[in-house]
Amino acid sequence: MTSSFFPPQRTLMGPGPSDVSPRVLGALSRPTIGHLDPLFVQLMDEIKGLLQYVFQTSNGLTIPVSAPGSAGMEACFVNLVSPGDTVIVCQNGVFGGRMKENVERCGATAIMVEDDWGQPVSVAKVEAAFAAHPEASTLAFVHAETSTGARSDVAALCALAKANNALSIVDTVTSLGGIELKVDEWGADAVYSGTQKCLSCIPGISPVTFSPAAVERIQNREHKVQSWFLDMQLVMGYWGPNAKRAYHHTAPVNDLYALHESLVMLQEEGLENAHARHLRNHKALVAGLEAMGLSMAVAEEHRLPQLNAVNIPDGVDDAEVRSALLQDFNLEIGAGLGALAGKTWRIGLMGHASSERNVLACLTALEAVLGRQGAAITTGAALPAAKAQLKG
Amino acid sequence: MTSSFFPPQRTLMGPGPSDVSPRVLGALSRPTIGHLDPLFVQLMDEIKGLLQYVFQTSNGLTIPVSAPGSAGMEACFVNLVSPGDTVIVCQNGVFGGRMKENVERCGATAIMVEDDWGQPVSVAKVEAAFAAHPEASTLAFVHAETSTGARSDVAALCALAKANNALSIVDTVTSLGGIELKVDEWGADAVYSGTQKCLSCIPGISPVTFSPAAVERIQNREHKVQSWFLDMQLVMGYWGPNAKRAYHHTAPVNDLYALHESLVMLQEEGLENAHARHLRNHKALVAGLEAMGLSMAVAEEHRLPQLNAVNIPDGVDDAEVRSALLQDFNLEIGAGLGALAGKTWRIGLMGHASSERNVLACLTALEAVLGRQGAAITTGAALPAAKAQLKG
Missing domain, CATH: 3.90.1150.10 (Aspartate Aminotransferase, domain 1)
Known part of the structure; x- marks a missing residue:
């Protein structure tokens, strides 16, 4: 017979998960309610508002994906990238490589911009990549490289994307809540993060936000999103602005209690x-x-x-x-x-x-x-x- | 300012999530440890063993997918189905339709076998579908249709698949823990479930199990699995038998505490x-x-x-x-x-x-x-x- 599991009290100072506040753990274990309960729908609205605050955005499509950061990454790629597309992918650590995998699994071509591990993404190299590949419709890079601890310049890179009529996909898994991140002011189009880093929440959820330009691209797709679970056209029916809260999948109710509490704490601190x-x-x-x-x-x-x-x-x-x-x-x-x-x-x-x-x-x-x-x-x-x- | 959220104590007698035991909620809020912590690796092994018990299987690849049941469904389809394949999909409720969506998003053809809502899947119709489509390599159906409350005959349907050299994908989201389910004895190849139904656990995790024949098909794929997050060849490096526990994504640590406790309780009851x-x-x-x-x-x-x-x-x-x-x-x-x-x-x-x-x-x-x-x-x-x- 297997017995109950009682973990020790660690101090988590690795690359995540980080220590979870007792307040968040307390919220996590409150009684489960249904994912279509009117009170849960109210909680969803509050989470969206709080995420808009931490992302510094007014994007209507700002929601928590019901799975870890890797799924948030995939949600951005499968919704914005179509077969045959060209995507400029910046790699200065582990996660750029994962972006390349995502691009290729969407049937698109990844143009890699490589920088040494520990260095930020070179804006000049990205500029050169756009010059060499005017067909590129998307630029993807990591704000805060969890594998190296280096920060890249989101504002400059997103401006370059815009100047080249491309949309930007930005990994903010480790940056959200820890350093400045201004989604609207910097013009980022599809941004994903994780709960288990600077939000001090349990691992398992991935906040994402999509700009109006990103939503427009999603709505005008000719090729169905290859993932049913991550298809934002469907997810929007449950989570999106003016949604009818149509059942798509069962939301991870208790995890969202925890996310809500961690965001309330961040709002309280400022x-x-x-x-x-x-x-x-x-x-x-x-x-x-x-x-x-x-x-x-x-x-x-x-x-x-x-x-x-x-x-x-x-x-x-x-x-x-x-x-x-x-x-x-x-x-x-x-x-x-x-x-x-x-x-x-x-x-x-x-x-x-x-x-x-x-x-x-x-x-x-x-x-x-x-x-x-x-x-x-x-x-x-x-x-x-x-x-x-x-x-x- | 948004305030903390305190849900009422509901009695959950809908189609799921169902009531979560206080023991499971207690386990959920234990201190978070790292997803590569040796004690967590031990927990993972125990969860695999407990899932083998509830699925009644000795399949080595028996793990919890880090996302809700819809992602477990997608994990089965994207790993077993390749572009150009033919899949027989049985529909006698909502979830057969979702299976069709999955098949088509894999670039495969779905041959639909329709039964009235509230009826079980007709074994005779499936037999006829195999006769008409000898090229079909996979049969997919739902054991317990959550949308209607009808039970289908897994043993008979899996035997039909085997007789036609096809693999079976079986939805057991609502059956696991509630009614008899014998994965090995019945010869099911890829089986997914959810935590929020008869396991009395919080929503958000999807237990899956793959037979040796399913693993063989996954390992011999010529076309990369379209989802990086759900690619079992990669997930196996972290969760699989003899895995090196190589980092793939950050496991939802606390959710897995809860799943573990719910499985321990089921084992105690029998x-x-x-x-x-x-x-x-x-x-x-x-x-x-x-x-x-x-x-x-x-x-x-x-x-x-x-x-x-x-x-x-x-x-x-x-x-x-x-x-x-x-x-x-x-x-x-x-x-x-x-x-x-x-x-x-x-x-x-x-x-x-x-x-x-x-x-x-x-x-x-x-x-x-x-x-x-x-x-x-x-x-x-x-x-x-x-x-x-x-x-x-």
């Missing part, structure tokens, strides 16, 4: 305050890590405050350190991904997990574990440096 | 006992409804105990009755769907909601509301009839 908190804790963490003698993998001007890629010092066993942090300190940090596997750690300071307490706990634990491994680090300097930064 | 409970409460409900003067929409031999389609008596306002049940009794029952909209109600007795308490509460509430509407019903007879049936 977006700008949340961004400032992410930045403050990031600076303290970096001050501590550098005082310890560690170095950051991404240049200062491109760093994401919510995802800190740290170079693994020579002679240190990557997996052993992460395992010791988990076993002895209940602290999860992330491994490097793809080209950076074994070379970096990814320390997340996302949402509820972006706190002074976590910065200090992480520095303490890391210093202890690296010390045990005999790494060439400076001891006793990290905490004072972080605290000084927090005071300053 | 599948046969759960089936017997569903049948006992169904018979009591029917006895009460008939004593009240109402009639069932499906012939006795094809009825699903977990989903009771009741003919709406003449002169009664469908929507008003359902609204009064919800407002005055916090009781949700389901409307008719598709061809049965306005003609039937669907009263669910699924999972945790299949209880004596709910049978009696539903009969009491329905009698009160129908009485107020001046419907021609017999009053005072329903409860004694239901209780007599429960005692017998």
Whole structure:
């Protein structure tokens, strides 16, 4: 017989999921009601309004897809891309590669714009790609690369798309709620995110928003969207503006309670305050890590405050350190991904997990574990440096 | 400012979501851990084992898809069907139509076998369809039609598929946990279900299982699966037998805590006992409804105990009755769907909601509301009839 599962209380400072607030967990376990209940329909409207606030958009089609961020990505591609299309895809980490897969599975051609991992997407290279491929109808890129911790310039890239009569698809999985994101002002057309990063919510839902131009393209498609589950023409009947709330699929009711609560919390704090908190804790963490003698993998001007890629010092066993942090300190940090596997750690300071307490706990634990491994680090300097930064 | 959302405590006796046990809601809100945490990997193995038990299968590829049942359906179709294929699709309710949509979006041809709504799938018609279409490589049908409450013969239909060298795709969204389902013994190849019906779990996850023959077809595909998110060749790297637990997407960690707990509860009760409970409460409900003067929409031999389609008596306002049940009794029952909209109600007795308490509460509430509407019903007879049936 299998017994009930009781997870330990970890501190989640990896690339996501991040720590979920007790308020959100409390909302999650409220009694389930039906997905067509009038009170649930009211909740849906509130979620749409709150998502419009965090995305900084007035897009009518702003909803949570009932599946993780990867499905949100797929929702953007299968709805906007048709067979035979040309899509410029920027790759400066793992997730650009996943975008390429999506484009090709839609029967379209991906023109790849490659940048080194840890670098932002090069606006000049994208400009050159549009010049070489005037037929390109879509530009796709990642705002905050979760695999490297680098930030790209959404405003400049979306302006380039517009200037070339293309629509933009923007991955904001790790950016939403953690750094500035202005969907309308920057002119992004199809934007997807995840709940398990800076929204401090449980994993499993993907907020998306589509501009009027994106909706127009969806409505004028000649080729049916290849996914029934993600077909926005159908989903709009349940979630869309002026929708009749026609049954499409059973909404993940409790997960949406949790998303609602996490968005209410973000609204209470205020977006700008949340961004400032992410930045403050990031600076303290970096001050501590550098005082310890560690170095950051991404240049200062491109760093994401919510995802800190740290170079693994020579002679240190990557997996052993992460395992010791988990076993002895209940602290999860992330491994490097793809080209950076074994070379970096990814320390997340996302949402509820972006706190002074976590910065200090992480520095303490890391210093202890690296010390045990005999790494060439400076001891006793990290905490004072972080605290000084927090005071300053 | 938007405030926190506090749902009322409804009794969910519609077509799903059904009532979620407090034990499951408790598990749902336990602290989130990472999707690559060794303890989470252990949980994943336990979920696979428990799903093998409820599906009655030894299939290695038996996993929860990270999205609702509609995505589980799509996972079966996009992995098993390739462009140019011929698929025999049985339609005796809403969900056969959705299967047709899936087939066509895969670039394949759907040969429709139609039966009246409320009737089971005709084995003879399927046999004729195979004779007329020897090129058909897949047969798809619904075990328990949620839109009508009728049960079809999985064993006979899967045997027909096998005899014609075709694989079978079986929708068990409403059957799993509520009535007998023997995946291996009956020879079903790709089977999907949902968490929000007879598993008494929250909505949002879709258990699926693939036979060795189905896995072989997936591994030998020449055309890439059109969905990256649902591509079982990739998902197997995280969930599959002997998987390296390679990151594919972020698993919905808390939802899987809930699924695990609901499966543990089902294992504790025992599948046969759960089936017997569903049948006992169904018979009591029917006895009460008939004593009240109402009639069932499906012939006795094809009825699903977990989903009771009741003919709406003449002169009664469908929507008003359902609204009064919800407002005055916090009781949700389901409307008719598709061809049965306005003609039937669907009263669910699924999972945790299949209880004596709910049978009696539903009969009491329905009698009160129908009485107020001046419907021609017999009053005072329903409860004694239901209780007599429960005692017998």
